[in-house]
Amino acid sequence: MNWIRYENGFKTIHNGMLLTATLFILCAIFAISTLAACFAAVFAMLAFQNVYFSKLGEGLKVNFKAEQQRILIGHHEELIMEFENGKIPIWNGTLIISMEDAVAPRHESAKNYSGIYDVYIPFAIGSNQKTEIRVPLEGKKRGKSQITRVFLEIPHLFGDGSVNMELKDPVVYQSLVYPKVTNLASELAPSPFKPGETQQRQSLFTDPFQPIGTRDYVPTDRFDQIHWTASARMQKLQTKEFLPVSAQNVLLMLNALEKDRMNEDFEKKIERIVAYADHCMKNDIPYAFAMNLRTFGGRPYLFLPSGSGKVQFQMLMEMLAKISDKYAKLPFNEMMQHMESTGQLPPTIVLVTHENDNIKRQVHRWTKRFSVIVDSSFEGIENEWKKQDVKRTGTNSTIPSA
Structure with a gap:
């Protein structure tokens, strides 16, 4: 493997070797055998350190046992690395692993700097040996976490210098943290407008x-x-x-544009979409997914074709784990118009979005031909609805008062 070496303190070693060699020669000329032996011993130590650290790290390799891990928020996994060394042993080193903060290392030495975790691990490996390092990780938030740097710091045996080695080859390991899965309180009723199964x-x-x-x-x-x-x-x-x-085919549509003054609006919408997808998976309901994040291709937005079962749910969870609210977005009503122009809208449509006038007009037209559910529960509308004055009907149900 390719490593980038950063050497510190070698100039001091070379100057020390030159000084001790000069003093040894002077002591030999003046027949001061005791001092000559001391300077010879110091020169030998410095020469050994110079040769040792100049060849340190040759043949060092690192392998990751898995290229990708998939976990839920709050669940745990392990980052497993296997190091294989060459002929030169490594003593008293420190391994520094930097990773994005979608996962949090469960290690006492972990430090967080601007969205990056640094983990400091003592490191030592003998000549032609293999060693395995395990770092426990915990899913912290939805997203993708990659290892941004693998850094090995080895201090000099004598003196203040060190040899630092940074892995140059790209690290293929990544952790996908899936969104939180919650139960859907309501049911998706079959559409009365189209025949189905x-x-x-x-x-x-x-x-x-x-x-x-x-x-x-x-x-x-x-x-x-x-x-x-x-x-x-x-x-x-x-x-x-x-x-x-x-018919009971469903189209799940998510508005990635955030409402003004709404905290964590994007994440709450994703959790709501996952609740609908989980309900569809458990009841074997085919569903498609669309989101107004800009992409390249025939559709200018993110789209997952219709499917059902665990495979469809897995594909949706991976898609949602890889996206970010920082991606470019297009207006939600433009995506709705494009979906309608394709002529392939299913009988049931779920819109997870905050309301505005353009969306209301589009929904009003769709309700004449489809079953449309506008879900704004992530804004706390459900709680406000329950607080409204209600009057009892002849049954156990309630209806909002005028």
């Missing part, structure tokens, strides 16, 4: 491949719906009954 008590549509019984014939029934075998048995015309079904 989801069973529903009352629907305009039925599945002709799922008969559930028969009933008496009425003049409005079609001829092909008559059950002739049952009619002969009952001695009167009987009509087939089929399972009432409706």
